Amino acid sequence: MSNTHPTLFLGNKNYSSWSLRPWLCLRWAGIAFEETVISLAQEGYGKGEIKDVLAVSPNGRVPALHVGDTVIWDSLAIAEWAAEREPSLWPADLLVRAQARSATCEMHSGFMDLRDQLPMNVQRRCNASGLREGTQRDIKRVLALWDKLCEAHASEDPWLFGQRSIADAFYAPVATRFRTYGIDVTGPGASYTDTIFSDDAFLEWESTPIDERFDFIDQAFA
Ligand SMILES: N[C@@H](CCC(=O)N[C@@H](CS)C(=O)NCC(=O)O)C(=O)O
Known part of the structure; x- marks a missing residue:
């Protein structure tokens, strides 16, 4: 090395x-x-x-x-x-790039309820119930954002802004949360999450054995 x-x-x-x-x-x-x-x-x-x-x-x-x-x-x-x-991590077009940054920043600075109530737990599968109003609002907003962007770029590659970008990296953990907690994803959002879950780099990360258990996260909704 x-x-x-x-x-x-x-x-x-x-x-x-x-x-x-x-x-x-x-x-x-x-x-x-x-x-x-x-x-x-x-x-x-x-x-x-x-x-x-x-x-x-x-x-x-x-x-x-x-x-x-x-x-x-x-x-x-x-x-x-x-x-x-590697500038291709952002869309080439100035205005599309600005939108990709908006979506990325929205994730980076927001969705507090979703982040708090549905912590990332890549390999776990369960069904969450009793979601807080704020969590439900966050989920709705993420799904609307995915649908709108996937539809707008439907004629390009299957990522949020056509080509794979930093925005996709920022929403990838959210896709795993929806899968972990059994949150229903339909329409363009569903094929978008499939795109993430079949990405080579994502699969490499996902295949890493769990090195340590975090009981307080594993027991949410148990
Ligand atoms: N806004 C930071 C958040 C980083 C963050 O909160 N990391 C967590 C792990 S996912 C951490 O290091 N937590 C340790 C602690 O809170 O003491 C970023 O985007 O990198």
């Missing part, structure tokens, strides 16, 4: 949605990188105070990418770094 490659520090692959996003972007961009998974089941979790994480990331959160001596933290900043090296 070469030491000249960047290193991506990640959380546990079954659970860390923010880690999955830039990992997909780096794979899709064809950028060589090393990866190191840090257990998030440690003292300080939820407060940005896990010692092993603080040793590699200034805000105590993963993902963080080390490029030489430089640390890039936050999933979107890593994705943007990758796009500067």
Whole structure:
């Protein structure tokens, strides 16, 4: 292994949605990188105070990418770094690119109820009931966004903006959440999730054995 490659520090692959996003972007961009998974089941979790994480990331959160001596933290900043090296990670058209950024930012800064009540748990399958009003609202909004974008780009490749982009990496963990918790996805959204689930890079991530169980996540809706 070469030491000249960047290193991506990640959380546990079954659970860390923010880690999955830039990992997909780096794979899709064809950028060589090393990866190191840090257990998030440690003292300080939820407060940005896990010692092993603080040793590699200034805000105590993963993902963080080390490029030489430089640390890039936050999933979107890593994705943007990758796009500067491989511009095809964003749509070529200026206005489509602006829309792709809007969809990505909406995910990065929103959907708090969905994120809180339906945590990523890639390999689990169950049926969630008693979803909060805010979670239902978030699900509805995601599905409407997927349908509208897939319809608008129906004559192109089957991703949100035609060609695969950072926006797809940001919604991939949401697709796994819907699958995990038995959320009904129909219409264009259903074939969109199939596109994600058959992506080579996604399949590589998904096939990683669960390294550690997080009971508090596994027991949601049990
Ligand atoms: N906005 C950040 C969120 C990063 C984040 O919250 N990461 C979680 C893992 S998915 C984490 O490191 N949690 C550790 C903690 O909260 O102490 C990003 O986009 O990278």
